[in-house]
Amino acid sequence: MTTADTVRRRLTAPARRERIEAAAVEVFAERGYDAAALGEIASAAGVSRTVFYDHFRSKRELYLHVLGTQNAAMLSDVGAGITGAGAGRERMRATIRAYLSFAHQRPAARRLLVDPIPTGDGDLDQVISSFRIARTQAVATMLGPDLDRSGVAPGSPAATVVVELLITGTDGIARWWQDNPGLGLEEVTDITTRLLWNGLPRLGEH
Amino acid sequence: MTTADTVRRRLTAPARRERIEAAAVEVFAERGYDAAALGEIASAAGVSRTVFYDHFRSKRELYLHVLGTQNAAMLSDVGAGITGAGAGRERMRATIRAYLSFAHQRPAARRLLVDPIPTGDGDLDQVISSFRIARTQAVATMLGPDLDRSGVAPGSPAATVVVELLITGTDGIARWWQDNPGLGLEEVTDITTRLLWNGLPRLGEH
């Protein structure tokens, strides 16, 4: 009956804010920006809808905030997974593995950042687009030496196509794996790397 | 002033219906099912919103109808582009080329059918999902011999991963090409085929 054994009914503002953000990631990822209802986010955060406005100015602001947070988390996670990897195939495998691992652990974040659900608000779409471009650029830089060694000039249109294919293909696997679990991370990483590095006919090698 | 030089103000029902469908493909592809407004579809079809209800029972019915039509068009288009191709690499190249060509000529249809914009209505999502599964199955069947030759048993999990990667990667290129035109169909087809068939290190060969 004392404060010790009663459930805490009011959270501090930061704690509540955090819960709202976490709920927002899920709901935005599930429904997209437009279709996501603040009421759903609020009740998923365990609170009435209007409480939301004590923490954020608008749905739009919440969305932008969550996008930034999750993008940073993704860059950090994936970046950490790559550091220390060698070069060439080793490095590519590490990158694929890191991305698949991130997507596996935080499926909502992956969906939020990568799945192209338009918002009807050009500015918001542009933010997502800028994240996408930055990621593509990062991968292109990382693969520069390998591309060069294959006779593809970094920065050339062909290089862009290759990088785009690697990224979207790997992400496609992440999406598929999300819907069809059952294989382990190493297995999925392995087959993905083998196809992209060896090509279809030499899939069995290595 | 006679009927000859006045603009035709009323279309026949089938003609109007066709225009509504065409507009619906664009708007649904652009905004997704939920965010697409019938008013926007109607005015894009050159008519007031309520006219829509003289041709379709509901937004949902229109969506399902358009999905079916466009999926059939895609299967037909891509199928026609493959027929006559040889085997192995030749066949894969023809398939990639056919899909990229379709996506280039009918970008809205590609987006409508392939981009994963959820609808909030489970049944609708399931229809799209069933189309997707059917396409994956078709590609898997087609590539069966090549997979077998590479030591990957058709139907095995590894085969599924490979097929999924080929499809989503190629579609990623289609999406990218839509936003960044400039390269020709043959060029894009070529680089895509080379990466998927040769692997990254042998990208320069052939």
Added chain:
DNA sequence: GAAGTTACCGACAGTGGTGTCGGTTGAACC
């Protein structure tokens, strides 16, 4: 050119969303 069909539309009701405002009450602090 008169009559009939029907493509077309404006106005309305119902629903579900966002954002505002004033009040209430749990919890901290003295």
Added chain:
DNA sequence: GGTTCAACCGACACCACTGTCGGTAACTTC
């Protein structure tokens, strides 16, 4: 234990969208 702060909520105004209904007028047909 009284006071203060702020986390929380119900009620409200407003807007956008879907689907309905009765009426109007552009074509067709004779």
